[in-house]
Amino acid sequence: MALTMFDAVFPSVLRTLGSLDAILDKATAFCEARKIEPTVLLQYRLAPDMFALTRQFQIVTDQAKGMASRLAGVDVPAYADTESTIPEVKARIAKTRDYLKTFSASQIDGSEDRKISLKLGGNEMTFTGRDYVFGFVLPNFYFHAATAYDILRHAGVELSKRDFLGAVDGFTPPQARS
Amino acid sequence: MALTMFDAVFPSVLRTLGSLDAILDKATAFCEARKIEPTVLLQYRLAPDMFALTRQFQIVTDQAKGMASRLAGVDVPAYADTESTIPEVKARIAKTRDYLKTFSASQIDGSEDRKISLKLGGNEMTFTGRDYVFGFVLPNFYFHAATAYDILRHAGVELSKRDFLGAVDGFTPPQARS
Numbered sequence: 001m002a003l004t005m006f007d008a009v010f011p012s013v014l015r016t017l018g019s020l021d022a023i024l025d026k027a028t029a030f031c032e033a034r035k036i037e038p039t040v041l042l043q044y045r046l047a048p049d050m051f052a053l054t055r056q057f058q059i060v061t062d063q064a065k066g067m068a069s070r071l072a073g074v075d076v077p078a079y080a081d082t083e084s085t086i087p088e089v090k091a092r093i094a095k096t097r098d099y100l101k102t103f104s105a106s107q108i109d110g111s112e113d114r115k116i117s118l119k120l121g122g123n124e125m126t127f128t129g130r131d132y133v134f135g136f137v138l139p140n141f142y143f144h145a146a147t148a149y150d151i152l153r154h155a156g157v158e159l160s161k162r163d164f165l166g167a168v169d170g171f172t173p174p175q176a177r178s
Numbered sequence: 179m180a181l182t183m184f185d186a187v188f189p190s191v192l193r194t195l196g197s198l199d200a201i202l203d204k205a206t207a208f209c210e211a212r213k214i215e216p217t218v219l220l221q222y223r224l225a226p227d228m229f230a231l232t233r234q235f236q237i238v239t240d241q242a243k244g245m246a247s248r249l250a251g252v253d254v255p256a257y258a259d260t261e262s263t264i265p266e267v268k269a270r271i272a273k274t275r276d277y278l279k280t281f282s283a284s285q286i287d288g289s290e291d292r293k294i295s296l297k298l299g300g301n302e303m304t305f306t307g308r309d310y311v312f313g314f315v316l317p318n319f320y321f322h323a324a325t326a327y328d329i330l331r332h333a334g335v336e337l338s339k340r341d342f343l344g345a346v347d348g349f350t351p352p353q354a355r356s
Contacts (some may be wrong), residue, residue: 001290001291002179002180002181002290002300003180003182003186003290003308004181005181005314005330007308008181008186008308008312009312011312011313012312012313012316012317016317046224046328046331046332047331047332047334050331072316103298112179112180112181113179113259130181130185131187131189133185134185134186134189134190135190135193136343138190138316138320139194139320139342139343140316140339140343142316142320142321142324143320143323143327143339143342143343145319145321146320146324146325146328147324147328149321150224150324150325150328153224153225153228154224154225154332156225161321164317164321165314165317165318165321169351
């Protein structure tokens with residue numbers, strides 16, 4: 001069965017979004033156990049000029065909804081970027097997962113040669129669907145997903161890479177250091 | 179032109195390896211300017227039970243060489259994991275890039291349905307080539323690449339996401355916070 005755009009990215013992106021949702025449950029439990037105000041965690045960052053945790057989740061979901069929309073050739077839904085609590089961040093992830101699940105393989109497959117244009121920092125970028133997904137979306141998506149994980153690990157939340165990877169093809173990888 | 183395994187992953191993985199090599203040059207300059215012993219940076223980590231910087235680079239390159247080898251059905255070359263200086267880590271990245279460049283598209287294409295088995299933590303995992311690459315290799319590869327970046331950013335090295343993404347399809351993305 002030939003490789004298709006849908007199969008290459010939708011399952012893994014959806015799974016990582018699910019992992020991030022579960023990671024936020026652990027972050028919530030951590031805040032409760034340690035009597036930490038969740039807002040402090042959401043504003044935590046690895047360096048003063050890096051984005052805080054909330055923004056990492058916003059960008060991860062932006063990459064996912066942008067990918068699905070642009071590959072299918074439909075408008076990208078706008079999100080307000082107003083999340084200030086963990087349940088609100090979780091709701092954004094849930095909304096994004098639900099949105100991705102509305103796409104069928106037939107809307108996505110063949111998009112490897114679709115011309116994709118987006119504005120970034122005032123510059124218009126034009127990609128093929130292939131370069132957009134594999135050279136732009138996935139590096140960005142995983143960069144911000146991993147940085148969200150790293151911020152929480154640095155803050156003391158007990159996570160392992162298993163939490164990040166989730167169940168791989170029905171198999172849950174063994175506990176591993178990251 | 180239909181999507182192929184080679185086009186989906188080789189260019190972006192090679193580009194990220196190049197980005198990491200350039201990031202290490204900035205880390206070297208940072209150490210010189212700040213009179214920091216590079217070994218301290220290589221042993222830096224975000225939490226006491228997370229891997230140090232050197233290990234992040236080792237895993238990134240392991241994922242890349244493992245991917246190329248397994249998709250092509252050849253033995254995975256063993257690396258000694260003895261790097262203790264930045265030039266040695268850079269040499270490992272260079273060796274991995276050179277190795278990936280020995281593969282032609284014809285060795286990789288069609289591997290989406292190849293059965294891939296690997297041992298992880300004593301468990302045998304079996305994937306299709308598709309699930310192995312998109313559900314295991316890329317999440318791991320970018321996870322450790324981003325964590326390497328995050329460790330260096332946390333240590334004070336001046337980097338931006340542009341350093342991580344590298345040039346996208348000939349276009350270098352504008353400076354952006356991460």
